Amino acid sequence: MVPPPAGAPAARPPPPPPGGPAAAPPRPTGPVAVDTERASGYRYSQRAYLVQLRREGAGTVLVDPIALGGRLDPLVEALDGTEWVLHAASQDLPCLAELGLRPSVLFDTELAGRLAGFERVALGTLVERLLGYRLEKGHGAADWSRRPLPTDWLNYAALDVELLVELRDVLEQELKRQGKLEWALEEFEAARTAPLPRPRAEPWRRTSGIHRIRSPRQLAAVRALWEARDALARERDIAPGRVLPDSALVEAAVRNPSDEAALSALPVFRGRAQRRMVGVWLGALQRAAALTRTELPEPSQQHDGPPPANRWADKDPAAAARLAAARTALTAVAEANTLPVENLLLPDLVRRTCWQPPADISPEGVAAALREGGARNWQIALTATTLSEALAHQPT
Structure with a gap:
């Protein structure tokens, strides 16, 4: 952390020194700032390799959950009933839950920044703008599974938790000033209680570059290679892209090499590590080649919900008209309330509602549909009437 520029507001000054030997030790009070460091891009798992905490009266504590075998029972007990302050909480809460750490009350400074209308809500940006300090950048994308961790x-x-509580206090006051604090509290509670994301039915379809694939047989090859890579990555706890990059999966599926020599001649597969694994990759390709036509994957993924919006005009012109009207109207509501439109109402919920409207498209009927879809009370109050009018829109 570097000092603030001249004229910038100062952060809260440090507490006064203890009053001498007879002074009582400080007691932890107030919210606790929480952050984690993972090893995304290096490890298969999304576990926390470091947990950072800071609280008034206790200072900053860095916890190595790996060294402790993931058993943090004393910390779970100490944090019970406290308010947690996190930045972009949805990124950290799953790996904290793996350690038995779950907040009783949550304040998310990134989400608060969005609701307050700040265009840039990265932690460093908000700290500099609202507190006048610049956080030094450096190791966010590092391999935090490394041991020992450098000083x-x-x-x-x-530093990621040094000013988090101060930032929380400033954002709370700003939300109060704008009349949005109750909205934020609803959002924080929704984030705190959100279920873990469901695993994707066909995660291999998210392979980068899969748009190059032209046939079901090639899709089967990508799937087989992806599944073989995923099994290896899981077993070794290595990020899949470090076992074999997506580009190599697609290249092998397109080229369809017939033997180990042909496969080893392809880019990436020429490397020493891949030459040792060539039998694994060729075996995957051969399994895909042996599939019957009925066993091949469909060319397009089956969507759980409406098709991509760019196809609506052909598939259902009335739905396309409803969606266009809804987007225009919701954008106006968001701008009037200085909100990102995606925070006003989840885009997926808007699409689903426009694709298949409720039988009752009155404001009351739309409000019930939005509530069933997970919208919060403040969102429903702002959007139900507007969306009701959009659902009545007819194509011209």
């Missing part, structure tokens, strides 16, 4: 990495991690 400068630990310093970087500690």
